[in-house]
Amino acid sequence: MTEGAVEEQVDQPRKIKLVRDLPDKLFRGVASAGGVTVLLIMLLVGTFLAIKAAPALHQAGFSFFTTQAWNPDGRHFGVAALLVGTVLIALVAVTIAVPLSTATALYITEYAPRRMKTILIGVIDLMAAIPSVVYGLWGFFFLESRLAPVAAWIAQHFGWIPIFKVKGVDGHQPISSLTLFTSSTLIAGLVVGMMITPVITSIMREVFSQVPVGEREAALGLGGTKAGVIRTVVLPFGKGGMIGGTMLGLGRALGETIAVYMIISPVFTIQPHILQSGAISVSSLIALQFAESNSFGLSALMAAGLTLFLITLLINFAASSVVARSRSGASS
Amino acid sequence: MEQPTTYLPQADAEVVSGPQVRRQTGGVRIGDALSLIGAVLAALALATVISGQIAPIRGFLAFFLVTYALFLAIYALLVWLDEPPSVVVDRVVAVLVQSGAFVLVLALTSVLTYTVIRGRSAVVHSNLLTRDMTTTGPLDPLTSGGVSHAIVGTLIQISIALAITIPLGITAALFLTEVPGPFARFTRTIVEAMTALPSIVAGLFILSSFILVLGFDKSGLAAGLAITVMMLPIMIRAADVVFRLVPSTLKEASLALGAGQFRTVLNVVLPTARGGLTTAIILATARGIGETSPVLLTAGYTASLNRNPLTGPMVSLPLAVFEFVKSPEPTMVARGFGTAVVLMLLVLILFVSARIVGSQDVAKRARRRQQRKAVRGFVAGLVTSFRPATSDVATPSPTATRSSDA
Numbered sequence: 001m002t003e004g005a006v007e008e009q010v011d012q013p014r015k016i017k018l019v020r021d022l023p024d025k026l027f028r029g030v031a032s033a034g035g036v037t038v039l040l041i042m043l044l045v046g047t048f049l050a051i052k053a054a055p056a057l058h059q060a061g062f063s064f065f066t067t068q069a070w071n072p073d074g075r076h077f078g079v080a081a082l083l084v085g086t087v088l089i090a091l092v093a094v095t096i097a098v099p100l101s102t103a104t105a106l107y108i109t110e111y112a113p114r115r116m117k118t119i120l121i122g123v124i125d126l127m128a129a130i131p132s133v134v135y136g137l138w139g140f141f142f143l144e145s146r147l148a149p150v151a152a153w154i155a156q157h158f159g160w161i162p163i164f165k166v167k168g169v170d171g172h173q174p175i176s177s178l179t180l181f182t183s184s185t186l187i188a189g190l191v192v193g194m195m196i197t198p199v200i201t202s203i204m205r206e207v208f209s210q211v212p213v214g215e216r217e218a219a220l221g222l223g224g225t226k227a228g229v230i231r232t233v234v235l236p237f238g239k240g241g242m243i244g245g246t247m248l249g250l251g252r253a254l255g256e257t258i259a260v261y262m263i264i265s266p267v268f269t270i271q272p273h274i275l276q277s278g279a280i281s282v283s284s285l286i287a288l289q290f291a292e293s294n295s296f297g298l299s300a301l302m303a304a305g306l307t308l309f310l311i312t313l314l315i316n317f318a319a320s321s322v323v324a325r326s327r328s329g330a331s332s
Numbered sequence: 333m334e335q336p337t338t339y340l341p342q343a344d345a346e347v348v349s350g351p352q353v354r355r356q357t358g359g360v361r362i363g364d365a366l367s368l369i370g371a372v373l374a375a376l377a378l379a380t381v382i383s384g385q386i387a388p389i390r391g392f393l394a395f396f397l398v399t400y401a402l403f404l405a406i407y408a409l410l411v412w413l414d415e416p417p418s419v420v421v422d423r424v425v426a427v428l429v430q431s432g433a434f435v436l437v438l439a440l441t442s443v444l445t446y447t448v449i450r451g452r453s454a455v456v457h458s459n460l461l462t463r464d465m466t467t468t469g470p471l472d473p474l475t476s477g478g479v480s481h482a483i484v485g486t487l488i489q490i491s492i493a494l495a496i497t498i499p500l501g502i503t504a505a506l507f508l509t510e511v512p513g514p515f516a517r518f519t520r521t522i523v524e525a526m527t528a529l530p531s532i533v534a535g536l537f538i539l540s541s542f543i544l545v546l547g548f549d550k551s552g553l554a555a556g557l558a559i560t561v562m563m564l565p566i567m568i569r570a571a572d573v574v575f576r577l578v579p580s581t582l583k584e585a586s587l588a589l590g591a592g593q594f595r596t597v598l599n600v601v602l603p604t605a606r607g608g609l610t611t612a613i614i615l616a617t618a619r620g621i622g623e624t625s626p627v628l629l630t631a632g633y634t635a636s637l638n639r640n641p642l643t644g645p646m647v648s649l650p651l652a653v654f655e656f657v658k659s660p661e662p663t664m665v666a667r668g669f670g671t672a673v674v675l676m677l678l679v680l681i682l683f684v685s686a687r688i689v690g691s692q693d694v695a696k697r698a699r700r701r702q703q704r705k706a707v708r709g710f711v712a713g714l715v716t717s718f719r720p721a722t723s724d725v726a727t728p729s730p731t732a733t734r735s736s737d738a
Contacts, residue, residue, distance in 0.1 A: 020592070020593070021592055023592060023594040023595070024592040024593045024594050026594070027510075027593060027594035027597065028510075028511055028593070030503060031503055031504075031506045031507035031510060031511055032507055032511055033503075034500055034503030034504040034506070034507050035503075035504050035507035035508065035511070035515075035516065035519050037500060037504070038500065038501075038504040038519065038523065038564060038568060039518075039519045039522060039523075041561065041564065042522050042523065042526050042565070043522075044537070044541065045526075045529070045533065045534070045537045045561065048537055048540045048541045048545070049533070049536060049537060049540060051540075052540040052544065099432060100432055100435065100436045101436075102432070103428060103429045103430075103431075103432020103433055103436070104432060104433040104436045104437075106429045107429050107430055107432070107433035108433070110429070111426065111429060111430060111433075112433075120433070120437070122687070123437060123440065123441075124440075125683075126680070126683050127440045127443070129615065129618040129619065129622070129679055129682075129683050130443070130444075130622070130676065130679060131621070131622025131623070131624070131650050131675055131676075131679065132622065132623075132624065132650075133622070133624050133650040133653050133654055133672065133675075134443065134447055134622075134653075134672050134675070134676060135443060136654075137446075137447060137450075137653070137657060137668070137669065137672055138442070138443045138446055138447065140657070141446075141450065141657075141665075142442065142446045146392070146393055147393065149393070149394055150393050150394045150397070153394045194439055194440070194443065197436060197440075198440070201436075225418055225419060225421070225422035226422055226425070226426065227418075227421050227422040227424075227425035227426070228418065228421075228422070230425065248528060251528035252528055254530070255528065255529070255530025255531065255532065255533070256530075257530070257531065257532045257624070257625040258624040258625055258628075258650070258654060262654070262657070283530055283532040283625070286532050286536065286625075286629075287532060287625055287628060287629075290539075290629060298539075298544075301536070302536060302540060305532065305533050305536045308530055308532075308533065309529070309530065309533045312528055312529070312530055312533075313525050313526075315528075316524070316525040316526075316527070316528050317521075317525050320521070320524050320525065
């Protein structure tokens with residue numbers, strides 16, 4: 001059969017076999033071992049915290065999440081007030097940081113002259129590397145005394161809005177003492193906000209600078225103003241990066257310890273009034289109490305730390321998936 | 333039915349006949365500047381009236397905020413008088429964006445300047461850098477005592493952290509880029525999620541594992557390990573980004589020449605990524621140096637110098653700042669600010685060196701190396717020209733230097 005002979009002559013794709021020599025095998029082995037080690041370390045963080053937290057969690061049961069007190073020796077403790085306090089501080093921080101970062105990132109990419117741009121980028125990146133304890137100093141010694149009058153003014157005139165209410169302030173009476181307004185959630189949140197602003201700004205700037213020039217010019221060519229270009233091109237393009245950056249900032253804000261610890265005066269009940277003196281967060285509680293704790297108290301602190309860890313982990317996962325799915329991508 | 337027709341507007345004869353004048357597109361119109369200045373003045377005046385008569389305001393900050401809100405409203409009104417709404421929005425957005433950036437820069441500079449101003453009185457005494465706090469009480473003047481113990485502690489702890497982070501971090505980042513697969517993807521997800529690991533959780537982890545379970549003391553080593561756990565994800569993520577930026581054409585060229593994967597990594601990937609890697613290491617170091625809470629949990633505070641990372645408490649600079657400013661004594665607080673200035677200087681030095689390294693790209697470095705080679709060759713040529721040249725080794729040719737360079 002002639003046809004069969006033709007078929008036999010048809011080119012068969014040669015089987016490609018990858019042969020790795022010894023150095024390559026060793027390299028891949030060592031690299032994989034490094035990856036596995038890192039993964040193990042990261043998983044161990046959760047495991048060890050869980051093991052150490054188990055006695056406290058077992059003792060407290062579900063009431064751990066509903067109790068507003070921290071008295072491990074009396075077996076009466078829970079993270080309800082801590083979580084609310086942590087989230088409130090982080091929310092204040094994000095509320096302040098997001099508009100500021102958006103404005104700064106837009107200024108850098110849209111308005112600033114070239115020279116100003118490089119200087120600003122340098123300043124913002126440097127501020128992201130400044131230790132949190134320095135921000136704490138600034139908040140405690142500089143900001144607090146200057147912000148208290150503003151808080152007093154807000155409380156006096158906007159006290160009817162629930163979160164701005166301060167106990168001991170009557171709308172018609174002049175305020176006797178400003179100490180009601182120091183060490184509050186607002187001040188702690190403001191300092192943490194200053195701390196996370198550089199982080200958020202640099203992510204947003206990165207994303208905004210990737211906006212395709214063609215789309216920008218198309219909007220300008222259609223007669224758009226600069227504000228129009230920002231609204232219709234820059235912000236929609238950078239939305240994913242903005243959300244991702246904000247959530248990364250939120251993660252940082254939830255975990256901030258020292259600056260918050262320096263500013264707040266701890267309370268262990270839910271404190272929804274952000275101007276009122278007294279606030280709490282999980283991480284500052286750990287820093288505050290670990291030295292005086294016995295082994296059960298330490299276990300309770302580990303349980304609180306584990307809760308914080310899981311929350312930040314969740315927020316980070318969400319942030320990276322948002323960033324990865326957005327048009328601007330995960331390059332930042 | 334009539335045909336649709338396009339009518340061109342008739343140009344004015346006199347305009348066409350005259351010489352054409354180039355229209356100015358840049359610059360500032362006098363009306364714009366005036367409305368801006370007018371809005372500022374009006375806002376100031378109104379704010380003074382409001383704060384004095386209607387709703388008394390205490391403090392400069394509150395006054396400023398009220399003025400700003402009034403300024404925005406008045407400015408929008410002024411622009412609206414002779415511009416269409418879209419221009420009003422544009423102007424207001426421009427003001428908002430620029431003032432937002434200005435406020436941020438102002439606030440951030442005030443963080444730095446305030447610390448430097450308060451720390452000035454302590455920094456001018458050189459004993460801050462050379463003495464420790466063993467014999468210095470809270471009431472002693474700034475001329476006694478110092479933070480040498482904290483500086484040494486910081487250096488030891490960060491060295492421990494770097495000794496683990498650099499090799500492990502780079503290996504893991506190489507794993508993520510060079511051995512791709514579902515497992516690498518999973519590891520990358522975990523590492524990325526851990527970049528924002530709260531530093532206190534890193535401290536708690538070392539406290540629960542290294543100190544409580546394995547039974548070691550609170551020590552500099554424990555603090556170094558805690559900082560490692562915190563720095564490792566940051567380092568890996570940055571290195572991963574740098575490795576992914578290595579052009580694949582370079583790698584493919586190396587593979588096509590017959591080099592194996594290991595050779596390619598060693599001779600192409602790592603040298604190309606060297607600048608970026610150094611930047612990543614330095615920035616991670618800056619983060620690690622500034623962390624207070626892991627050290628607080630795992631090393632504790634001490635007033636005396638401890639050079640041994642294996643036993644006893646070992647203080648670091650941020651922890652020293654934290655402990656100093658807890659004291660009610662003004663001299664201790666000043667000392668705390670001085671220590672903060674030392675810490676910031678350390679971070680600044682690291683940051684600037686990261687910038688310098690990061691700005692040097694491969695091409696520039698290669699060009700500089702070639703120049704250096706050429707100069708050396710030229711000098712060698714000069715030297716050998718005075719001796720009887722025996723062979724062509726003495727005459728440096730560009731090709732010869734380049735091949736010996738590689």
